[in-house]
Amino acid sequence: MKPDIYIGVMSGTSLDGIDVAAVCIDDQFSFLAAQCIDIPAELRRQILALTQAADNEIERMGRLDIDLGKLFAASINQLIKTADIDIKRIAAVGCHGQTIRHRPQAGFTLQIGDPNTIAEITGLTTISDFRRRDLANGGQGAPLVPAFHNCIFRSAEKNRVILNIGGMSNITVLRAKTASSVIGYDTGPGNVLLDAWINKHSGTPYDKAGQWANSGQHNQRLLQALLNLPFFTEPPPKSTGREQFNLDWLERVISDNGFKISPVDIQATLLEMTARSIADAINAENLSDPELYICGGGVHNHTLVKRLGELIHTTGITTTEELGLHPDWVEASAFAWLAHQTLNQLTGNLPSVTGATQERILGGIYQA
Numbered sequence: 001m002k003p004d005i006y007i008g009v010m011s012g013t014s015l016d017g018i019d020v021a022a023v024c025i026d027d028q029f030s031f032l033a034a035q036c037i038d039i040p041a042e043l044r045r046q047i048l049a050l051t052q053a054a055d056n057e058i059e060r061m062g063r064l065d066i067d068l069g070k071l072f073a074a075s076i077n078q079l080i081k082t083a084d085i086d087i088k089r090i091a092a093v094g095c096h097g098q099t100i101r102h103r104p105q106a107g108f109t110l111q112i113g114d115p116n117t118i119a120e121i122t123g124l125t126t127i128s129d130f131r132r133r134d135l136a137n138g139g140q141g142a143p144l145v146p147a148f149h150n151c152i153f154r155s156a157e158k159n160r161v162i163l164n165i166g167g168m169s170n171i172t173v174l175r176a177k178t179a180s181s182v183i184g185y186d187t188g189p190g191n192v193l194l195d196a197w198i199n200k201h202s203g204t205p206y207d208k209a210g211q212w213a214n215s216g217q218h219n220q221r222l223l224q225a226l227l228n229l230p231f232f233t234e235p236p237p238k239s240t241g242r243e244q245f246n247l248d249w250l251e252r253v254i255s256d257n258g259f260k261i262s263p264v265d266i267q268a269t270l271l272e273m274t275a276r277s278i279a280d281a282i283n284a285e286n287l288s289d290p291e292l293y294i295c296g297g298g299v300h301n302h303t304l305v306k307r308l309g310e311l312i313h314t315t316g317i318t319t320t321e322e323l324g325l326h327p328d329w330v331e332a333s334a335f336a337w338l339a340h341q342t343l344n345q346l347t348g349n350l351p352s353v354t355g356a357t358q359e360r361i362l363g364g365i366y367q368a
């Protein structure tokens, strides 16, 4: 029997954990099992340190590349064990890696987590480095997941928007007419600023269900100053990351404008800014009666989802669970799908999304 299971590994910009998903791809796509594995606090600290320029980066990156490779491999092995997956059925692993720098304007992006180490420890063919071929072909290298959304979430009758709210947010616009090309781009921050601000003030990793933000009032002047960032009005293709949306940027906007705002009202303002930037992008697509499906950790922020419901012109908001895939596992499943594409010599990028000149087979294959 031909191996038909693909394992996707996604460690995103939130650094909340490593998502590992096993899916079956034959004539159809089906989800099998998934797990989120913790990132030890010290490794998390080291990753964050590498997202900004500092001394001795190459040495620290080299070591972290291997440590993350080992952690990804252990995560894969753990899922195989807990879900009792027959290893002979696994065709390949698709590992996104950890983004430590994303500078599409300069033509580069960098994900680490050594695939050689993953292949050695798991004994599985491992595919990684999915973004750089697209960049080499003139694209942004991101977002890549819209191609997967297009493959499994598209409807012939309904206009659909898939919204991922991870550390960053990105949308995929799937028009009902099957011939129309897919639109997709990063809209700006997802949870990243909300996480950073509450973490600074109370040490907790995220604002559970958005309760803290909900107890404050947004500040109109800070909201406007944040939304003035040119990124929000730039036309797609576009992608972003922690290089743009980080605590230093937020604190600079606050201090440059001399704002005196209580921490809770800043959290409320960040939530409003996140919601508005997402809603403005979706509304600008002018879709008739679009259905909106959310995925990513942001679905658990009820205050944010409620606000999106008020701002977005849609027939209704729900999660991708309605379409058969739990919102927590969409991105990891997408990298399993991308591994399937690469292993079968199929292209993985969408030029209409990333801005690349042509479709390309993505990533490098590290044989078992």
Ligand SMILES: Nc1ncnc2c1ncn2[C@@H]1O[C@H](COP(=O)(O)OP(=O)(O)OP(=O)(O)O)[C@@H](O)[C@H]1O
Pocket (backbone or CB within 6 Å): 010, 011, 012, 013, 014, 015, 016, 164, 165, 166, 167, 168, 169, 190, 191, 192, 195, 205, 206, 207, 208, 209, 210, 295, 296, 297, 298, 300, 301, 302, 331
């Ligand atoms: N119960 C909750 N309440 C509020 N927010 C939550 C909750 N659970 C998760 N989140 C948010 O979801 C985030 C994780 O989301 P996700 O795993 O989609 O991010 P990611 O994969 O790292 O991001 P990206 O898509 O940018 O790569 C957490 O950092 C947190 O902000």
Ligand SMILES: CC(=O)N[C@H]1[C@@H]2OC[C@@H](O2)[C@@H](O)[C@@H]1O[C@H](C)C(=O)O
Pocket (backbone or CB within 6 Å): 012, 013, 099, 102, 109, 141, 142, 143, 144, 145, 146, 166, 167, 168, 169, 170, 186, 239, 240, 241, 331
């Ligand atoms: C460079 C990078 O890691 N980008 C991530 C990030 O997280 C969300 C958004 O920013 C998206 O562009 C991308 O991730 C998903 C998986 C993508 O490529 O579709």
